[in-house]
Amino acid sequence: MKFRPPEAFQPPTATGYRLLPFRFGRLPSRPDEVLVTGDSGRFAFLSDTDFRAFANHRLDPNATLTLDLEGLDLLYRGDGPIPLDRHAVAWRTRKAFVLEGPTLHIFVVSLRCHHSCQYCQVSRQPEGGAGFDMDEATARAAVDRLFESPARQLTVEFQGGEPLLAFDRIRGIVEDVAERNRTARRTITFVLASTLHGVTAEQLAFFREHRFELSTSLDGPESLHNLNRPTPTRDSYARTMAGVATAREVLGNEHVNALTTLTRASLTHPEAVVDHYIEQGFSSIFLRPLSPYGFAKRGLARQGYSTAEFLAFYRRALAYLIRRNLEGHAISEAYATLLLTSILTPFAHGYMDLRSPAGAGLGVLVYDHDGKVYPSDESRMLAAEGDERFCLGSVHEPHRDLMLSEPMQAILAAGLTEALPGCSDCVFQPYCGADPVDAYARQGDVYGHRPTSAFCARQTGMFELLFGYLREGDPDVVRVFQSWVRRRSPKEMRSERPVVFHAAA
Amino acid sequence: MSNKDLSFAIQHCEAAHSVVQRTAHRFSGRYSLSVEAGDGWSVVRLIGLVDDPERLEREFHAALLDDVLRARVEAETAPLRLLIVEAALRSALRDPDAGA
Numbered sequence: 001m002k003f004r005p006p007e008a009f010q011p012p013t014a015t016g017y018r019l020l021p022f023r024f025g026r027l028p029s030r031p032d033e034v035l036v037t038g039d040s041g042r043f044a045f046l047s048d049t050d051f052r053a054f055a056n057h058r059l060d061p062n063a064t065l066t067l068d069l070e071g072l073d074l075l076y077r078g079d080g081p082i083p084l085d086r087h088a089v090a091w092r093t094r095k096a097f098v099l100e101g102p103t104l105h106i107f108v109v110s111l112r113c114h115h116s117c118q119y120c121q122v123s124r125q126p127e128g129g130a131g132f133d134m135d136e137a138t139a140r141a142a143v144d145r146l147f148e149s150p151a152r153q154l155t156v157e158f159q160g161g162e163p164l165l166a167f168d169r170i171r172g173i174v175e176d177v178a179e180r181n182r183t184a185r186r187t188i189t190f191v192l193a194s195t196l197h198g199v200t201a202e203q204l205a206f207f208r209e210h211r212f213e214l215s216t217s218l219d220g221p222e223s224l225h226n227l228n229r230p231t232p233t234r235d236s237y238a239r240t241m242a243g244v245a246t247a248r249e250v251l252g253n254e255h256v257n258a259l260t261t262l263t264r265a266s267l268t269h270p271e272a273v274v275d276h277y278i279e280q281g282f283s284s285i286f287l288r289p290l291s292p293y294g295f296a297k298r299g300l301a302r303q304g305y306s307t308a309e310f311l312a313f314y315r316r317a318l319a320y321l322i323r324r325n326l327e328g329h330a331i332s333e334a335y336a337t338l339l340l341t342s343i344l345t346p347f348a349h350g351y352m353d354l355r356s357p358a359g360a361g362l363g364v365l366v367y368d369h370d371g372k373v374y375p376s377d378e379s380r381m382l383a384a385e386g387d388e389r390f391c392l393g394s395v396h397e398p399h400r401d402l403m404l405s406e407p408m409q410a411i412l413a414a415g416l417t418e419a420l421p422g423c424s425d426c427v428f429q430p431y432c433g434a435d436p437v438d439a440y441a442r443q444g445d446v447y448g449h450r451p452t453s454a455f456c457a458r459q460t461g462m463f464e465l466l467f468g469y470l471r472e473g474d475p476d477v478v479r480v481f482q483s484w485v486r487r488r489s490p491k492e493m494r495s496e497r498p499v500v501f502h503a504a505a
Numbered sequence: 506m507s508n509k510d511l512s513f514a515i516q517h518c519e520a521a522h523s524v525v526q527r528t529a530h531r532f533s534g535r536y537s538l539s540v541e542a543g544d545g546w547s548v549v550r551l552i553g554l555v556d557d558p559e560r561l562e563r564e565f566h567a568a569l570l571d572d573v574l575r576a577r578v579e580a581e582t583a584p585l586r587l588l589i590v591e592a593a594l595r596s597a598l599r600d601p602d603a604g605a
Contacts (some may be wrong), residue, residue, distance in 0.1 A: 021582040021589075024575070039586065055574060088592035099597050377519065421530055425575050451534025 016061030021093035025427030040169035042091040101150040104364040110166035142367035196243025204250040218258040220273035259286035263303040304327035332484040342431040354433035358415030414446040422450025
């Protein structure tokens with residue numbers, strides 16, 4: 001563009017500065033202070049008096065606080081036009097995923113599984129069941145769709161059921177992808193989400209050849225894991241750990257990850273769950289609450305818990321994780337790391353469930369075993385219960401048609417936190433996301449209702465917890481958080497007070 | 506404790522009707538409510554478990570004050586936010602590999 005628009009040339013107000021877009025709110029633990037967050041993700045804690053002065057243009061333009069707020073992109077003091085390019089780059093950086101197109105492509109190669117977990121959100125089928133595996137024509141069409149995605153970096157994730165029960169299909173898809181990628185030249189990462197029960201040397205050699213990342217489920221100590229994840233032989237834990245050990249030998253520790261699903265039984269043992277992950281040599285733990293989908297819905301009455309109970313658990317677990325890190329055990333909590341990445345860096349975290357615009361369809365596509373395409377795993381779960389409203393179409397339809405389908409229109413309309421009631425003016429909006437499929441599953445409405453949303457309550461609680469730590473500014477805690485964000489050991493990080501915000505006096 | 510009915514009126518010179526609606530929305534998880542626009546007034550009615558009506562009304566007014574400020578800041582900064590987003594989109598479409 002040759003000329004800037006007239007608005008960019010407006011001089012500062014008579015008081016010497018212009019406000020840049022921001023949101024504000026208060027933490028329950030510090031009701032006398034105001035948390036201010038800018039669109040760039042930078043933030044400040046201000047006393048109520050300073051905040052009112054700032055927002056009402058009453059700050060001295062040359063005061064230290066004014067200079068600090070300008071440094072945080074919350075106001076502009078210059079006489080000339082606002083440096084639009086700099087702010088545009090910040091915006092573009094945080095929303096870089098928008099123009100990428102779907103990067104995560106999930107292939108559900110089989111619904112069969114040898115587990116019968118109460119909390120399972122997947123529409124699993126018995127191990128010996130017939131007609132629940134992806135056939136070759138479906139697999140090839142799904143690979144067509146994969147390469148129609150404009151994204152240069154693609155993740156191909158294999159899920160089930162238990163995907164290893166259809167290993168030959170995985171092999172066929174990977175070889176097809178590798179062959180086509182000789183000319184397509186995308187950067188492709190393969191991921192397998194598996195129990196790893198009975199994984200063979202041949203399979204692991206194949207995964208090593210194609211640089212797979214393996215992700216398994218480990219719910220904590222043996223008794224808890226076996227309680228949560230029953231098998232007919234009652235040895236789920238032993239078989240999982242055997243699979244983890246073998247996989248680590250072949251692929252290396254860093255390529256074998258685990259996540260935990262929290263049941264009511266888990267909530268009383270945060271320290272034991274964390275310690276178990278440390279004992280087993282994991283460098284990350286993902287404390288995942290139960291999902292309100294599919295089979296899991298039926299187990300909620302017995303295994304479920306309130307958001308308040310989850311947050312109480314999470315608060316305790318996070319405090320313990322920080323302590324263990326400071327004792328020399330480098331282990332991060334995956335969800336906190338995602339949120340902190342968004343809070344402490346200029347970049348978005350990339351997590352599909354927490355994007356605006358929503359990650360469903362725009363960032364992820366799921367190819368079910370029967371050839372149906374969904375915008376997220378959760379919408380596939382709803383379909384398994386008989387609600388097909390989010391099915392985008394068939395794997396044999398071109399990517400463009402899937403993206404223009406009615407369900408995608410609904411997701412786009414309801415997938416912007418910048419426009420949703422209760423989100424648009426939320427102080428945590430720059431770091432949060434919309435998930436219309438989740439809103440529909442929980443509340444029967446893609447737009448959702450934030451004041452009664454468990455998702456919103458959980459997100460708000462976690463943001464309040466993390467910002468509470470940041471406000472306290474304990475250099476050791478900040479060092480641990482920075483180590484998680486930068487994927488380093490806390491020992492490698494310098495201990496210092498964060499300089500990312502202006503703390504109220 | 507039984508359900509109680511609490512009503513109060515807010516002058517539009519204090520807060521626009523749309524701002525009162527926004528504040529009321531924040532309370533809609535805890536109470537059944539209605540917001541009606543009258544002649545220069547918004548009338549808010551909250552129905553639910555109210556153990557201290559005066560405290561609830563104070564809480565509503567505190568939230569309303571914040572929302573009045575939010576509306577003012579939003580009006581003041583919205584044109585600039587639009588410019589920034591437009592510039593970001595333009596640069597991303599013009600040069601997909603640069604900037605981010």
